[in-house]
Amino acid sequence: MYLKVVGVGVGAMVVLMFAVFSIYWGALWKVPTRNFAGWVVDFDGSTVGSAVVQALLSSSVSSSGKVSWTNRSASEFPGGVDDVAGAVVDQQTWVAVVVHPNTTRLLESAVLSVNASYDGSVALTAFAVEARNENAYRVLIRPSVEATLNAVTIGIAKSFVKQVGSAYPEIIANISTTAPQILAEPVGYTLDNLRPFDVPVASAMTFVGLIYVLVLAFFIVNFSAAAREMSGLETSLTTWSLIFLRLASSFISYFVLALFYSLLCLAFQVDFSRTFGHSGFVLFWMLNYVGMLAVGLSLEAMLTLLTTRFVGFYMIFMIISNISVCFMPLEVLPGIFRYGYAFPFYNVSGAVRTILFGTKNQLGLQFGILLAWMGVSLITLPLFQWWFRSRDAAKAAVARQSGEEDS
Template sequence: MQQLETRFQKYYVREYLPSLMSNVTSNDNDASVNPENWASAGQLLFSYNDHRPFTDRIVMAPLQVGLIYCIILTVLQLALYGKLHGEIAKVLRPKHILIYRLLISWATFFFLSLGFCTVSAIFRIDFTPAFGKGGFVVYWMSTWLVMLAVGGANENVLSLIIAYCPPYLSIWLITWIILNISSSFYPMALNNNFYRYGYVMPIHNAVDIYKVIFLNLTKRKMGRNYGILVAWVVLNTSLMPFCMKIAGKKNAKECHASRGSCCRCLSW
């Protein structure tokens, strides 16, 4: 809008106003023209009326950088439980291991999301613009759903990477962060068409939800946003048994090769 105002000012001052003045001064009644009116006519400015003023700069933290930490936290919980998963895999059957992995990851994300949202509350971010006193709960449950969507993908992919090529773990993490964040910082209408893939990324939908919570924007897209996040959770949960099976076979082969005896190994 400011660029449009600048272009309009240049056109008005350099072309339109001189042409108008030449037409008026060529008239016989040019003596009746007030010079002060000409001076004020050269200052044609736009007036701005912001119906959604943005004054709380601290909201930028959960809307941008905080989402990067959200992705990183889902990876840290995998590293935290790595050895525990390995020990549990020795005593449980595959079906029970799957249930155990789902329960522990969902429970961990539940409390991680609470801690993540509590940090925003400590900095006195206002959660009430859209949902009143229930804004914090909406923010908490939304963050939990985001962590399930992002963390489930991390858990599946990292299980395969650790089994086959551990050095590429950091490459996946950086790629996953870039794919999510690059399409989320700016409105999709202002981005290049290349970033339209962001419509299906978890973080982009999380940003849309957070903008409703913190800035009281329109709620008409929230159904789609939550639907995409739920779809990610369902997809990750459906792929988890296959990823565990593939990684488990790889680990079992390495276990047999190193020990020369039968042992049960599953991915962490």
Template sequence: MTPKGSPRDLVSEKGPYLHEIPIDEDHDGKTTHSSGASVLSFNMDRNRKDKRGLTFREAPVPRPPTLSRTKTIQIPQSRPKPNHAYLYHLFDPVIEGLLWDYMREVLIVVMMLVVLMWAALPLYWGSLAPGLSHAPNFKAWVVDFDGGPLGALVTESVINSTKVGNRHLDWEVKPASQFSSMQNLAQQVLEEKAWAAITINPGASSTLYIARAYGDYTYDQTTAVTLYIEQARNENAVGQLITPIATELLDKTLREFNARDIAAYIRAIRAHPDAVETSLESPSALAGAWWKTINLRPWNIAHDNNRANLFDTFRTVMSHRARQRLEAQLTYKSLVMLRIGLPLLAYIPISTSYAMLGLFFRAPFDAKFHSGAGFFVYVAYAYMDICALGLACEAAMSILRPDHMTLFLVSWLVVNISTPIEPPEMQARWYRYAYGMPF
């Protein structure tokens, strides 16, 4: 239809007591009405002649316009499309194609999960395998501050244990002159220069003999030998491997020493009844030397960091959806800056909130520093951890897209949690990649 007001489209029929009646006309000279009723088509030349002979004041008998053609057009009314939702059964032929497409997609996902299962789960379960065969990988020290018979026997027994089998630590004899004090040795264990240390304390042999000779009932036999451990370094390694091996060795060694020493002492004093009576006043000294364990840093709380990976994965997927319309407008350099810079800012409140949860559960942030400093140290650690995990997810999103991010998340979690459960010294050699993992 042409715009209203064009001279060709607008035809007016005028007569006495009549109004103008606009009639729209098609380009082929046939007029139509939107209602679909019958419409008359007028001859334009004859209408012009009739207009010249008519005035508004005179009202002759109107002549009917010359009719050229009559046509009725019926415009079909739009009908609502029928809703076919929830009408078909599972094996209806109408949806057979859709059903096979669905089955194919499910089959592909199942195959991918099977491959992922065989690749990821053996890696995780292998990390949980008993690590007793890897005990010689743990460095430990033995230090003789005594210089007497007890120190000599304990040192010799510890070194001899490394010559048979593999149920022993990597014991190394350290000279007492290398340490300024017992506190200095303990500090070096805290700095993770050794997993454990056995010290034969100063004057252990002479103190034992004096207590027997004078009947010192205050003698503490556990002051002779000390085992230093740091349980917080790795609770599994210290609890399952280092402590059992070290205590078993000390138990065997000191029992052997006491059996020999007590027998020799009784042979020496049996001819002196007074000496026997005096030694009986100190039963602890008569029982012999023993040891005690000092846990320099106990493992007193479990704090799992792999939950942070879940939160960051959600942020990555949601950010990808929110960025769809924007990234098509940005240059490559601007897009890279956006995808790196914005997550680094977003990780600050996430890591701070994650660390603050520990305050409500009384996490011991004062293990090395005071509580305030320890808290912010943990915030910084959590931030670096989330950055390492999150930026890896951002890189994977560029390749896998959101549809397959769940597969990456499973593999990424398994690769990370397979390493911190046990230390690298307690696992097979290929788990040394743990030194480069965030967890």
């Protein structure tokens, strides 16, 4: 019997490993499966602008970069460069490169006047938002953008030196001595990280800490189940009273846990006032409260269906399926991972980024999805509890009838 139980347990874990762990392995297997969307916007409208646009569009086809570039007309952004930056923050694209107005004219003027103060790095600006997904920014977007722009600017410099040597042979020596940067870097770039991920401890709230939240909910579910058994309330209460007890216990417990989880983050000097002022902390607290209820009530409902012996399998599934969609953007994962848009961790992580870093505000949608998870559990938990009570009552009636017939 011992070997049978242990053997079945090991076999179940092997099945779980291949069925559930493969979700996370699959999320990291071939990243990215598709390129990030990138814009190039030419506000120069002249020689340099055209060269940069053509070079970036060509790089999308010929290189192994992680960004696919699309040319967007400057007329789409009446507010100029600021409008492009705003579009990046609004998550309309992952990265945008702009060629600033009058870049060609300023470069030509610098050549003719041999301007020693000319700075080519202000010709181009690449906008991106690290806080949208710090892993994607650090591992994929920034290295790819820098490598591409380095290649583009070096190519422009080589061509420019030939043009200057041919058109202005009489001043090329003077430029080389007085303003060599005009030849070395006629066009450079600056990478503008519009929303830096500059709170390292935030990683706990947007990724790893979400696992701990689910584990805390699992403990609450088990503590509550043990309390009902030890106190006798599991069998002495009516069905609807038991349902009310389970729900009330969850709502009260997670309210307290969410508060102290939020205070723990505050104790490590996380600034919640960046985006929403003093209400930022309360918003963060309510986000954690609703997030805990979303996963905790789901565990509470499945406990009734799976019992304490097997609910741990469901918890592992919840951890793996949720965390798999938080490490990298869903846009560059295989299409099957689009389920993440409707899962709790993805929405909690996105909401935390908005509160802490001021990324695109989708709090209404994110809270709505978490509330939807709560709503499903508020339906399934009473149904499961009623069904099990009805089944147990039917079994008891059959047992009594059998006993009466025997007597």
